[in-house]
Each structure stands twice: as structure tokens, then as C-alpha cells.
Amino acid sequence: QVQLQQWGAGLLKPSETLSLTCAVYGGSLSGYYWSWIRQPPGKGLEWIGEINHSGSTNYNPSLKGRVTISVDTSKNQFSLKLSSVTAADTAVYYCVRTRRIVGAPRQNYFDYWGQGTLVTVSS
Amino acid sequence: SSELTQDPAVSVALGQTVRITCQGDSLRSYYANWYQQKPGQAPVLVIYGKNNRPSGIPDRFSGSSSGNTASLTITGAQAEDEADYFCHSRDSSSNPVVFGGGTKLTVL
Numbered sequence: 001q002v003q004l005q006q007w008g009a010g011l012l013k014p015s016e017t018l019s020l021t022c023a024v025y026g027g028s029l030s031g032y033y034w035s036w037i038r039q040p041p042g043k044g045l046e047w048i049g050e051i052n053h054s055g056s057t058n059y060n061p062s063l064k065g066r067v068t069i070s071v072d073t074s075k076n077q078f079s080l081k082l083s084s085v086t087a088a089d090t091a092v093y094y095c096v097r098t099r100r101i102v103g104a105p106r107q108n109y110f111d112y113w114g115q116g117t118l119v120t121v122s123s
Numbered sequence: 124s125s126e127l128t129q130d131p132a133v134s135v136a137l138g139q140t141v142r143i144t145c146q147g148d149s150l151r152s153y154y155a156n157w158y159q160q161k162p163g164q165a166p167v168l169v170i171y172g173k174n175n176r177p178s179g180i181p182d183r184f185s186g187s188s189s190g191n192t193a194s195l196t197i198t199g200a201q202a203e204d205e206a207d208y209f210c211h212s213r214d215s216s217s218n219p220v221v222f223g224g225g226t227k228l229t230v231l
Contacts, residue, residue, distance in 0.1 A: 035220075045158075045166070045209055047220035061217050094165055101154060101172045107213050108220075109156040109171035116165050 002027040004114035006095045008080075012121050018082040022095030022114055029053040029073055033098035035110065036069060036080045038091040046091075050098055051078055085121045092116040127155075127210055127223035134229040135200045143195045145210030145223045153213040155193030157186060160207045160225075169208075170195060197228075205230045 008020035022034070029052075036048040049059035051069045059067050068081040082089060095114040101107040127147040135141035145155050154173060158166035168177050170186035183198045193212070197204055210223040 044224045045211075045222040047218075047222070058219060060220070099171075104154060104172065106219070107153055107172075109168060109211070110158070110166075111168050111171075111177060113165040113167075 002112045004095050004112055006114040006117050008117055012085050013123055014086050015084055018085050018119055020093055021077055021079045023077045034078045035096045035098045037096050038093045040091045087121050090121050092118050126221050129223040129226045132227045134231055136231050138199055140198045141200050143208050143226045145193045146191055148191055149212050149214055150191050150193050156211045157195045158209045200230050202230050
């Protein structure tokens with residue numbers, strides 16, 4: 001059974017850099033994309049970006065320029081950095097395994113989720 | 124604003140059938156996936172692709188699509204189905220992922 005365990009700082013000041021890491025247990029990074037998704041309190045889900053085991057990335061255009069997702073295959077981990085945070089970045093952040101839909105290129109779904117990390121940005 | 128539109132809230136009597144819908148132009152070309160989220164928990168995938176259920180998801184959950192509307196149907200809703208439900212698909216523009224705003228399901 002695949003498990004994703006994530007960690008990182010939960011309280012940031014405006015302009016600081018958010019940093020989260022997600023470890024994958026019970027499976028390999030290979031063969032999948034790995035995403036970060038966030039959810040502001042009481043609101044909906046927003047995809048941040050994804051990476052595969054080779055380091056190929058895709059980002060949400062609305063966050064591109066502030067986001068960096070990286071992978072460490074030796075540790076079976078991937079990480080998120082979001083720079084210049086503001087209160088609008090306050091959210092629960094999830095790391096997620098991304099699967100491609102068979103027979104439907106360019107379409108995916110999210111099958112395993114981390115426990116979530118609440119990141120609060122406040123001065 | 125989301126390019127997938129969901130009703131904010133839907134209610135169903137215990138044991139009855141309920142349909143939760145998701146509308147968007149991209150659904151004419153792409154599948155919708157559905158996630159269930161209970162308070163304080165991470166979302167759980169309940170339907171993906173044409174109409175596939177992950178292991179462990181009861182068969183009372185099913186998915187369908189017509190035109191620009193995708194639907195999640197719960198046949199014989201149970202108390203434990205009370206949750207928020209989000210649809211997800213591909214955006215036809217440069218953003219490859221888009222979510223609906225979510226539907227809060229109340230089981231009466």
C-alpha cells in the first residue's frame with residue numbers, strides 16, 4: 001500500500017519561502033507523476049504542479065515563477081518550494097500521486113494523497 | 124474562478140439516489156474524476172476515467188457524462204456518504220488541471 005508522508009514549516013511570514021517535502025513509502029517514484037495540490041480553508045482545490053522521477057515538471061500557470069518542485073530519487077521524496085508567500089497562500093497543502101488515465105493521453109487522476117500540511121502566512 | 128461548475132449543496136434522503144453534477148466545456152473532450160472529502164481529511168478518489176472505481180470504493184458510486192456535464196451518482200446513499208465532492212478534469216487551455224468548486228452532500 002502506497003503511503004505519502006509530508007512535512008514542512010506550518011507558519012511563515014509574508015515574503016518568506018514555503019518549503020514542504022513528501023516521502024513515498026510502499027512504492028517507487030518511477031512510472032508516475034507526483035503533484036502538489038492546495039486547499040485554502042473552507043475553499044476548493046488548486047493544483048500547484050507536478051514532477052516525475054526524471055525531474056520533468058509542469059506547473060500551474062497562475063503560480064509559475066514562484067514554484068519549484070524537485071525530486072530526490074535516492075530518498076524516494078519530492079519537494080515543493082513556493083517563494084514570496086502572502087496571506088493568499090494560506091492553505092492545506094497535499095502531496096499526491098498522479099496517474100495517467102489508460103487510453104486517454106494527457107488526462108490524469110490523483111489516487112494517493114498525503115495527510116496534508118496547514119501552512120499559515122501571517123505577520 | 125473555476126471552469127468546472129458544481130452546485131454548492133445537495134441533499135438526499137437516506138437510502139435514496141442522488142446525482143451530483145459538474146459542468147464545463149472541457150468535459151466535452153475530457154473525462155471527469157471525482158473525489159470525496161470529509162471534514163479534516165484528505166480527498167479520496169471515488170471515480171476516475173469513464174466510470175472506474177478504485178479498490179475499496181462501494182459500487183453504489185458511479186460516474187457518467189453527457190455533453191458538457193459529468194455526473195456522480197450515489198445509488199442508495201448512506202450516512203457515511205455525507206461529505207464534500209469535487210470533480211476534476213483537464214483544462215483545454217494551458218492549465219492541465221482544473222477542479223470544480225465542490226458540492227456539499229447532506230444525507231437526511
